[in-house]
Amino acid sequence: MTNTTDLADPGLGAVPPPGSPARRPAPAWRMLLPTMTPWLALGLALVAGVCLFGLxxxxxxxxxxxxxDIGLSPPTAQLWLGTTQTGQDVFAQLAHATRGSLQIGFLVGALATVLSAFFGIYxxxxxxxxxxxxxxxTNVFLVIPGxxxxxxxxxxVPRESRGLWTIAVVLALTSWAASARVLRAQxxxxxxxxxxxxxRLSGERAWRVIVVEILPNLLPVLASQFVFAVIAAVLGEAGLSFLGLGASGxxxxxxxxxxxxxxxxxPLGAWWWFAPPGLLIALLGTGLSLINFSIDEIVNPKLKTVRTHRRRARAAARTARKEAR
Incomplete structure (x- = not known):
């Protein structure tokens, strides 16, 4: 007698049970989206929360x-995150700082993805x-320490010329090479x-062949590299600014x-001044990493298969425990 828990999903190549309704094939665009999991939902919630706060x-x-005139005041009902040494509202600074970090992160992610796509795909x-x-x-940029x-x-770069775009270009120029190698192999x-x-034999132009025929197959890889570039950009900009080399103004x-x-x-114990920005960087990095892990399942379908088998094994174990009772 065959246990129904041992039957694989039709998507993995198994035959559905007799009499069951035939499943409609998933649309092609659905294959480019990651499967919704608790980890992906958590990642999307974290990133959406940080982005909404920054916007x-x-x-x-x-x-x-x-x-x-209330320097280093702890959090109160009026000042949710207290004040700095000169009495500035930390919560207001945090909101504006989050928007600035998001601008640099997504700008560097877009620039790095375009560079890696040009040198890797084209x-x-x-x-x-x-x-x-x-x-x-690409190899030259790979061997140079970033x-x-x-x-x-x-x-x-002179401080007066070190604006937002300057920092974004510098970070993008030092972060595209590894992604270009992956795109070249693909x-x-x-x-x-x-x-x-x-x-190509029909005489189509090179740009049309790349955009219509090749690029759709590489969208999951590009999305994963974009997310990783955003993470690296936010952390890189935070490191530069911490050293006093960030964008001026x-x-x-x-x-x-x-x-x-x-x-x-x-030393003064003003945790409300440094803990919130560090926590926001950690939350944004965690959310983007969880999204990136979910995109990896599209690039490598074996990861989804392993997760499916683990879920079925847990379901079979629960069924066995119920029968043992």
């Missing part, structure tokens, strides 16, 4: 630069000398498929930590 928070708080599609040249340039290079470039695999060869979570360090917040 709407500055509209609801007062001026973060207003100076009061170079691999062209092949020949162009592919060799792009691979050489963080020291960012520190050196930021240190040589493109070399897709380029030899029949439908791509048919498009802008407020980010890193600049909050920098001023908290200079104001001796830790």
């Amino acid at each position: 709407l928070g500055p509209l609801l708080v007062g001026d973060p630069d207003t100076i009061r 170079g691999a599609y062209l092949g020949g000398a162009a592919d060799e040249l792009f691979s050489l340039l 963080l020291p290079l960012v520190i050196v470039i930021s240190g040589f 493109t070399l695999s897709v380029r030899n498929r029949e439908y791509v060869a048919a498009s 802008s407020s980010t979570l890193g600049t909050m930590l920098f001023y908290a360090q200079n104001g001796f917040a830790l």
